[in-house]
Amino acid sequence: MKAVVIGSGSWGTGLAQVLCDNKVDVTIYGNCESEINDINENHRNSKYFGGIQIHPDLKATTDINVVKGSDIVVLSVPTIAIESVCKQIDEILDKKTIIVNTSKGFHPETFERMSCVIRENISEEHLSSVVSLIGPSHAEEVVIRMLTTICAVSLNEEDAKTVQETFSNEYLRIYTGTDEIGSEVGVAVKNAIALASGILSGLGYGDNTRAALMTRGLMEMTRFGVAMGGKKETFMGMTGIGDLIVTCTSQHSRNFQAGYEIGKAGTAKIFWETNTKTVEGVRTAKAVHEKARELGIDMPIVNEIYAVLFENKNARESAKQLMTRDLKPEMVF
Ligand SMILES: NC(=O)C1=CN([C@@H]2O[C@H](COP(=O)(O)OP(=O)(O)OC[C@H]3O[C@@H](n4cnc5c(N)ncnc54)[C@H](OP(=O)(O)O)[C@@H]3O)[C@@H](O)[C@H]2O)C=CC1
Numbered sequence: 001m002k003a004v005v006i007g008s009g010s011w012g013t014g015l016a017q018v019l020c021d022n023k024v025d026v027t028i029y030g031n032c033e034s035e036i037n038d039i040n041e042n043h044r045n046s047k048y049f050g051g052i053q054i055h056p057d058l059k060a061t062t063d064i065n066v067v068k069g070s071d072i073v074v075l076s077v078p079t080i081a082i083e084s085v086c087k088q089i090d091e092i093l094d095k096k097t098i099i100v101n102t103s104k105g106f107h108p109e110t111f112e113r114m115s116c117v118i119r120e121n122i123s124e125e126h127l128s129s130v131v132s133l134i135g136p137s138h139a140e141e142v143v144i145r146m147l148t149t150i151c152a153v154s155l156n157e158e159d160a161k162t163v164q165e166t167f168s169n170e171y172l173r174i175y176t177g178t179d180e181i182g183s184e185v186g187v188a189v190k191n192a193i194a195l196a197s198g199i200l201s202g203l204g205y206g207d208n209t210r211a212a213l214m215t216r217g218l219m220e221m222t223r224f225g226v227a228m229g230g231k232k233e234t235f236m237g238m239t240g241i242g243d244l245i246v247t248c249t250s251q252h253s254r255n256f257q258a259g260y261e262i263g264k265a266g267t268a269k270i271f272w273e274t275n276t277k278t279v280e281g282v283r284t285a286k287a288v289h290e291k292a293r294e295l296g297i298d299m300p301i302v303n304e305i306y307a308v309l310f311e312n313k314n315a316r317e318s319a320k321q322l323m324t325r326d327l328k329p330e331m332v333f
């Protein structure tokens with residue numbers, strides 16, 4: 001089994017180390033020479049994990065030709081880069097390959113899900129199938145081998161099982177699933193809700209507020225995902241409530257951290273001027289806001305996140321708006 005992980009960032013490194021621990025022949029491809037040297041020579045990825053030592057056998061390269069002959073290619077780049085990376089590797093792949101998607105979000109312009117973008121950009125003769133390996137998993141914890149569970153979701157059950165068996169070990173347990181729509185929508189939308197969780201914390205609100213946000217956020221995720229064709233029960237699993245919990249409550253979440261800074265500042269102005277991190281919830285909020293409006297789906301939380309991010313709305317005003325809009329009976333979905 002030959003595997004290549006595209007992306008030498010936090011998740012790419014964390015997942016490549018899992019494969020290395022599992023004795024799979026794995027190489028990381030990255031476009032940043034200093035990061036690649038850091039992995040090969042110092043057995044660290046200091047930019048993302050500080051002084052943490054990674055597996056000494058983990059190797060990395062800046063040569064994209066490494067994907068030739070791969071059985072599995074794992075895409076661990078931000079959603080904005082998925083289309084171009086697929087086009088790039090499709091030129092080099094030489095057999096049917098399982099493409100593992102780990103990105104959470106939608107295409108920046110077409111708003112398509114990641115599996116669809118990959119299928120459109122990898123030719124049939126190079127694609128066995130797309131498997132999304134997604135769920136509640138901060139790279140910072142996987143890299144130090146903390147117990148974690150995620151899901152291998154695919155329309156191709158055999159490939160999902162291959163991914164399950166290849167990645168599972170004593171600290172990473174992989175489930176399989178077939179609801180590609182529900183799962184990919186869940187892990188994308190939770191990032192926008194995590195931004196809101198950070199905003200509310202930054203504004204000084206507490207545990208009651210977060211519980212309210214997560215509960216009502218889950219309703220919005222589910223309502224949106226079901227309208228897109230996903231199954232309601234998927235949102236009760238790892239790629240729904242599971243990922244929502246970890247991202248809304250963790251100090252590691254970049255979406256939460258970005259939201260926190262916005263809440264503290266009161267608006268998103270400083271965030272737009274200074275952010276350099278991968279904060280997928282920002283583009284997702286825009287995509288979901290626009291799609292929900294087109295389909296007539298009620299998404300009050302996402303709409304307020306959109307207003308704070310893209311219309312410079314004051315964050316405290318947004319929270320007030322959510323609390324004082326027309327009273328309703330509690331709706332499950
Ligand atoms: N971090 C985590 O805990 C988890 C992340 N994810 C998801 O994984 C995806 C990747 O995020 P994550 O690893 O966290 O992000 P990071 O910002 O940590 O790393 C992204 C990496 O991708 C590289 N990259 C960007 N564009 C390209 C390209 N065209 N070719 C090659 N490399 C490229 C970046 O390089 P450069 O810096 O040079 O641009 C960087 O090394 C996101 O969608 C995220 O939601 C999912 C689960 C957990």
Ligand SMILES: O=C(CO)COP(=O)(O)O
Pocket residue numbers: 104135136137138191194243246247252253254255256278279280
């Ligand atoms: O998806 C993640 C955890 O499951 C990572 O979340 P952040 O992108 O907010 O860091």
